[in-house]
Amino acid sequence: MPKLCFYFQLHQPYRLADVSVLDVGTDAFSYFDLQQQDDNKKIFMKVAEKSYRPMLSLLLQLTKQYWDFYFTFSISGVFLEQALAYAPDVVDLLQKLSKTGQVEFLAETYYHSLASLYSPKEFAYQVQEHERLLYKHLNIRPSAFRNTELIFSNEIAQLVEDMGYVGMLTEGVDRYLWGRKRTVPYAAKTKDRLPVLLKHAQLSDDVAFRFSEKSWSAWPLTVEQYLEWIQVYSEDEIVNLFMDFETFGEHQWEDTGIFTFFADFVTAFRSKKWNSFITPTQVFTPVCDRKIKKKCLDKAKLDTYDVPDPISWADVDRDITAWRDNAYQLDTLRIMYELEEEVLSSHNTQLISDWRRLQTSDHFYYMCTKWAADGDVHAYFSPYENPHEAYRRFTIALADLTERLQ
Amino acid sequence: MKNNSVFMIGWEYPPHNSGGLGVACQGLTQALASDTTIQFALPYHYESTVDHMSMMSCVDPRWEKKLGTKVLYPPFASYSSEGIIRSFLSVSDSLSSEKLRMLPNSELEQRVQEYSQVIASRSNKIMQNSDLVHAHDWMSFPAARKVKEKTGKPFIAHVHSTEYDRAGLNQGNQYISSVEYEGMMAADRVIAVSYYTKSLLVNTYGIDAHKIDVVHNGALQPEVAPDPGRHHFAQKRPVIVFMGRLTLHKGVQYFIQLAKQVVVRVPNALFVVAGSGDMYHELLLTSAEQALSASVVFSGFVRSTQRDKLLDRADVFVMPSISEPFGLVAVEAAQRHTPVIISKNAGVSEVMKGAIALDFWDVDKMAESIQKLIEDPEYSQKVVQNQFTDIQQITWDNAATKVKQSYIKALLGR
Numbered sequence: 039m040p041k042l043c044f045y046f047q048l049h050q051p052y053r054l055a056d057v058s059v060l061d062v063g064t065d066a067f068s069y070f071d072l073q074q075q076d077d078n079k080k081i082f083m084k085v086a087e088k089s090y091r092p093m094l095s096l097l098l099q100l101t102k103q104y105w106d107f108y109f110t111f112s113i114s115g116v117f118l119e120q121a122l123a124y125a126p127d128v129v130d131l132l133q134k135l136s137k138t139g140q141v142e143f144l145a146e147t148y149y150h151s152l153a154s155l156y157s158p159k160e161f162a163y164q165v166q167e168h169e170r171l172l173y174k175h176l177n178i179r180p181s182a183f184r185n186t187e188l189i190f191s192n193e194i195a196q197l198v199e200d201m202g203y204v205g206m207l208t209e210g211v212d213r214y215l216w217g218r219k220r221t222v223p224y225a226a227k228t229k230d231r232l233p234v235l236l237k238h239a240q241l242s243d244d245v246a247f248r249f250s251e252k253s254w255s256a257w258p259l260t261v262e263q264y265l266e267w268i269q270v271y272s273e274d275e276i277v278n279l280f281m282d283f284e285t286f287g288e289h290q291w292e293d294t295g296i297f298t299f300f301a302d303f304v305t306a307f308r309s310k311k312w313n314s315f316i317t318p319t320q321v322f323t324p325v326c327d328r329k330i331k332k333k334c335l336d337k338a339k340l341d342t343y344d345v346p347d348p349i350s351w352a353d354v355d356r357d358i359t360a361w362r363d364n365a366y367q368l369d370t371l372r373i374m375y376e377l378e379e380e381v382l383s384s385h386n387t388q389l390i391s392d393w394r395r396l397q398t399s400d401h402f403y404y405m406c407t408k409w410a411a412d413g414d415v416h417a418y419f420s421p422y423e424n425p426h427e428a429y430r431r432f433t434i435a436l437a438d439l440t441e442r443l444q
Numbered sequence: 445m446k447n448n449s450v451f452m453i454g455w456e457y458p459p460h461n462s463g464g465l466g467v468a469c470q471g472l473t474q475a476l477a478s479d480t481t482i483q484f485a486l487p488y489h490y491e492s493t494v495d496h497m498s499m500m501s502c503v504d505p506r507w508e509k510k511l512g513t514k515v516l517y518p519p520f521a522s523y524s525s526e527g528i529i530r531s532f533l534s535v536s537d538s539l540s541s542e543k544l545r546m547l548p549n550s551e552l553e554q555r556v557q558e559y560s561q562v563i564a565s566r567s568n569k570i571m572q573n574s575d576l577v578h579a580h581d582w583m584s585f586p587a588a589r590k591v592k593e594k595t596g597k598p599f600i601a602h603v604h605s606t607e608y609d610r611a612g613l614n615q616g617n618q619y620i621s622s623v624e625y626e627g628m629m630a631a632d633r634v635i636a637v638s639y640y641t642k643s644l645l646v647n648t649y650g651i652d653a654h655k656i657d658v659v660h661n662g663a664l665q666p667e668v669a670p671d672p673g674r675h676h677f678a679q680k681r682p683v684i685v686f687m688g689r690l691t692l693h694k695g696v697q698y699f700i701q702l703a704k705q706v707v708v709r710v711p712n713a714l715f716v717v718a719g720s721g722d723m724y725h726e727l728l729l730t731s732a733e734q735a736l737s738a739s740v741v742f743s744g745f746v747r748s749t750q751r752d753k754l755l756d757r758a759d760v761f762v763m764p765s766i767s768e769p770f771g772l773v774a775v776e777a778a779q780r781h782t783p784v785i786i787s788k789n790a791g792v793s794e795v796m797k798g799a800i801a802l803d804f805w806d807v808d809k810m811a812e813s814i815q816k817l818i819e820d821p822e823y824s825q826k827v828v829q830n831q832f833t834d835i836q837q838i839t840w841d842n843a844a845t846k847v848k849q850s851y852i853k854a855l856l857g858r
Binding site: 062368432 | 679712714732735737738739740741743744754757
């Protein structure tokens with residue numbers, strides 16, 4: 039009879055347009071190609087149709103139906119920007135959801151960037167900018183944090199703690215858990231022992247990745263089966279199901295039955311006594327009943343999740359090699375953050391905005407040259423023909439950026 | 445009344461040319477046509493109009509059967525893969541010279557033999573009105589040999605590039621080099637496009653030096669007038685350009701090394717690699733490994749307007765070829781007022797003395813020269829002017845005059 043914590047990630051990068059070298063340093067182009075008929079719009083509209091609209095509507099319906107259905111969103115700033123530009127009705131749905139009081143919105147970096155790995159100052163700025171955006175459009179002030187792709191380390195946790203968040207989300211990685219449960223809160227190795235929730239990779243990926251995989255032994259996944267797997271956890275445990283929002287309708291198409299599965303699952307789960315939905319902030323800062331002391335989160339009693347090297351929720355190794363591994367990625371990232379001071383001191387808003395949009399982690403993900411199973415996942419998500427093209431386009435954007443700095 | 449009548453055997457001709465061969469055939473025949481009657485054979489149906497000579501399609505009927513449609517392209521792309529050239533060996537795919545070298549010899553051999561048979565079967569009729577046969581590069585040599593055997597007319601073997609050049613001074617494809625060798629041995633005269641190529645023919649192929657005439661290629665005047673200057677793009681930083689196939693023998697790997705050295709001295713220099721080829725991914729990776737991601741950009745293959753614009757904009761053009769029979773693109777850069785650094789192993793250095801010729805491997809010297817050209821506008825202007833004087837002589841009329849001298853030698857030698 040565990041508690042269930044659903045968190046869905048909403049994000050869309052600005053993909054780079056195929057800009058000619060011969061346009062470097064001219065005002066003739068934007069690498070994000072924000073014209074009427076651009077790829078970013080096309081992709082956003084496609085996903086909106088297949089996933090954002092139907093799933094947001096479903097979630098809204100479920101919150102209305104069940105007062106005790108709680109879940110969590112994290113929405114990147116670049117997602118919200120594009121939604122405002124291309125599909126304002128998606129923002130309307132988000133606003134309606136925020137008004138229900140049953141949805142928690144997490145803090146993250148506006149640009150879905152890797153700034154936490156390179157520049158604490160830039161990281162803090164982007165988190166603040168994201169907060170401003172959430173407040174402006176959704177009237178939300180987030181209290182818990184999730185970093186890009188759940189990237190986490192002791193150092194990053196300290197940055198998050200210093201910014202005043204009550205806790206954060208990350209991946210439960212075996213090499214740092216040493217057999218301990220991933221269904222209880224941990225304390226990060228920070229000054230004030232920042233509480234963290236760990237993703238239940240197995241159960242999350244059963245839905246996010248394996249749901250429609252016919253070669254999987256559990257296919258087709260039934261609500262009863264899934265419930266059975268979840269029910270093995272006890273009342274004081276939390277099963278953290280963290281996944282891409284696009285799981286619903288985009289990665290798993292409507293015809294796989296994913297929407298029905300989700301609705302039926304929510305109904306079935308809450309119908310069992312003692313089961314409940316919970317959001318991260320409810321875990322991190324519960325209403326404390328001093329008399330029975332039952333609900334209080336005693337940080338001192340939490341086990342430490344000591345992560346010296348950055349982890350993430352990506353790929354088989356759950357490390358950061360999806361974004362920072364080969365020479366393409368290392369060199370472009372190096373240059374991006376070496377430019378920080380120069381870019382910021384230019385006081386050129388357009389230039390600064392372009393530089394920040396180029397920080398979006400997806401640009402580096404597309405440059406990944408790892409093969410095997412992870413390579414397939416990368417290829418699925420990449421708009422470009424191959425990692426080389428992702429790098430080539432990025433260098434042209436860099437050449438333009440540096441030209442404008444001259 | 446025209447002086448000579450010549451039967452030329454080619455392989456490609458604009459607009460379907462894969463590299464320099466078609467362009468050279470066009471320039472040369474246009475200049476020759478004023479007083480020479482030319483019949484020009486191609487291994488495909490030539491559907492554009494040419495009025496300075498008569499085109500002759502020598503298509504093997506079996507090819508059309510295999511292809512299932514009319515043959516409108518050469519059976520395989522002879523050289524570069526820049527631009528799209530189809531081939532019916534692999535219709536869906538363009539064939540680069542690298543892939544070409546990997547094809548079974550039998551496949552190449554067969555197409556070349558079939559072409560030669562088609563021509564041989566018509567040779568008596570063709571040669572009734574022709575004084576000699578002039579064949580361009582190895583794909584045409586077997587056909588020319590057959591014509592010579594059948595009719596006794598002299599055979600001129602014109603060497604635009606050799607297998608050794610294309611393989612970066614390595615052995616390359618032995619079948620191709622043996623066809624080149626046998627063709628040149630059977631020929632009455634051999635025309636080499638540079639002294640550089642001549643010495644390669646003498647020293648590597650063992651061809652008799654007395655039999656070889658050097659005829660440097662010409663260059664047409666640019667179709668669009670040059671518009672030199674920084675205004676095109678990247679106005680605030682020096683731009684150094686490489687343009688050519690991204691293969692070993694073009695020395696493009698030295699261009700990246702060069703970038704590494706130059707950015708130490710001129711941090712804002714921008715290096716543009718224009719072209720496509722089998723080394724593309726390797727070059728991208730090297731560039732990233734050398735921390736040059738903001739200094740080296742790859743434009744991919746560029747054509748017409750973009751090509752002109754890039755050469756107009758370039759502050760320095762570099763051609764670090766390991767082996768380059770001629771190197772027309774260096775002349776094109778000079779036409780567009782760009783100072784040129786060329787490899788000493790490039791035929792064009794013999795006629796463009798005003799350009800800076802260096803050893804392709806001498807990255808230090810090249811880097812020094814680039815820096816000087818960037819930082820000393822007067823020096824750069826001087827180089828540009830000297831080059832400009834040189835290129836006035838690089839014409840197809842001059843080339844045609846020399847080719848006709850070869851014809852006379854061949855005819856008198858009989």
